[in-house]
Amino acid sequence: MSVQLDENGQLRHFLTTEGLDPALLTRILDTAESFSGVIGKSVKKVPLLRGRTVINLFFESSTRTRTTFELAAKRLSADVLNVSVDTTTTKGESLLDMLRNLQAMQADMFVIRHSQSGAAEYFARHVDPGVAVLNAGDGWHAHPTQAMLDAYTIRQHKGDFEQLRIAIVGDIAHSRVARSQIHAFNGLGAGEIRVVAPNTLLPGDIDSLGVQVYNDLGAGLRDADVVIALRLQRERMQGALLPGEAEYFRHYGLSEARLRSAHPQAIVMHPGPINRGVEIDSSLADGPRSVILEQVTNGIAVRMAVMSLVLGLQPETAREST
Numbered sequence: 001m002s003v004q005l006d007e008n009g010q011l012r013h014f015l016t017t018e019g020l021d022p023a024l025l026t027r028i029l030d031t032a033e034s035f036s037g038v039i040g041k042s043v044k045k046v047p048l049l050r051g052r053t054v055i056n057l058f059f060e061s062s063t064r065t066r067t068t069f070e071l072a073a074k075r076l077s078a079d080v081l082n083v084s085v086d087t088t089t090t091k092g093e094s095l096l097d098m099l100r101n102l103q104a105m106q107a108d109m110f111v112i113r114h115s116q117s118g119a120a121e122y123f124a125r126h127v128d129p130g131v132a133v134l135n136a137g138d139g140w141h142a143h144p145t146q147a148m149l150d151a152y153t154i155r156q157h158k159g160d161f162e163q164l165r166i167a168i169v170g171d172i173a174h175s176r177v178a179r180s181q182i183h184a185f186n187g188l189g190a191g192e193i194r195v196v197a198p199n200t201l202l203p204g205d206i207d208s209l210g211v212q213v214y215n216d217l218g219a220g221l222r223d224a225d226v227v228i229a230l231r232l233q234r235e236r237m238q239g240a241l242l243p244g245e246a247e248y249f250r251h252y253g254l255s256e257a258r259l260r261s262a263h264p265q266a267i268v269m270h271p272g273p274i275n276r277g278v279e280i281d282s283s284l285a286d287g288p289r290s291v292i293l294e295q296v297t298n299g300i301a302v303r304m305a306v307m308s309l310v311l312g313l314q315p316e317t318a319r320e321s322t
């Protein structure tokens with residue numbers, strides 16, 4: 001049985017978008033929508049997590065993900081601790097010992113980012129009953145809240161997923177974001193998911209992921225409704241997978257000119273951090289098609305939704321609160 005669901009199919013932890021049914025994926029998006037009003041208000045808080053403690057435990061660097069998790073927890077009135085762990089100075093303490101110590105401080109929820117795939121699930125298997133674990137990125141494996149905020153942003157602009165052609169461009173092989181997006185978008189019934197990359201940047205199991213593979217950018221972008229750029233994750237690459245950044249941009253870089261083959265109303269997305277001039281041109285990243293900063297804003301509501309759902313708190317409660 002899945003670690004992240006309870007016996008009634010409700011979220012206990014949020015570790016992956018793989019295998020989640022459409023109703024649950026939609027519930028996350030609908031719950032986020034009910035919170036997005038809160039974010040726009042002058043008083044931005046709801047008391048849903050009052051008295052609860054959330055620990056952000058980041059073993060890898062992060063800007064957007066950590067801060068929006070923190071803001072989400074604060075807007076739900078939780079107490080938040082931010083722990084950045086430099087793995088070179090952990091004094092030999094094991095992950096499990098660290099978990100036990102933090103749990104002794106009566107944490108109700110851990111948000112964990114770690115370079116090892118499976119780290120969040122490991123935590124979820126070892127926490128006390130009633131404590132929730134949210135995956136903020138584990139190795140190459142998954143980044144489920146990023147995928148859901150991307151799905152939320154797409155739904156906001158395009159409505160239903162059924163007719164959509166979504167092109168994910170770039171370093172698919174090393175991207176936990178791409179993997180979680182593919183599972184989430186497939187679960188939400190996307191019309192067509194394309195991955196566009198050189199073969200060296202495609203994962204070995206790509207044929208089992210339910211996507212169309214394109215090596216040619218022009219062909220991959222044709223009539224696409226949503227175009228997602230990914231960063232070249234050099235820190236995860238072993239050996240020379242690429243000829244060079246200029247050469248990469250020539251073949252796979254996104255620009256206004258390249259986007260001409262996409263649908264005229266296509267939106268452009270990027271999970272950040274952006275490398276301007278490597279995977280995306282500045283004029284496109286800052287231009288009218290770009291929804292990149294909206295993705296960041298939506299991250300707060302989506303993370304509020306996931307934090308509430310794993311604790312079994314209902315969206316109705318959020319709406320009733322002020």
Ligand code: NCD
Pocket residue numbers: 064065137143146176177230231233271272273
């Ligand atoms: C991504 C990550 O860390 O997986 N960034 C993010 O969370 N928004 C993608 C990346 O690092 O390129």
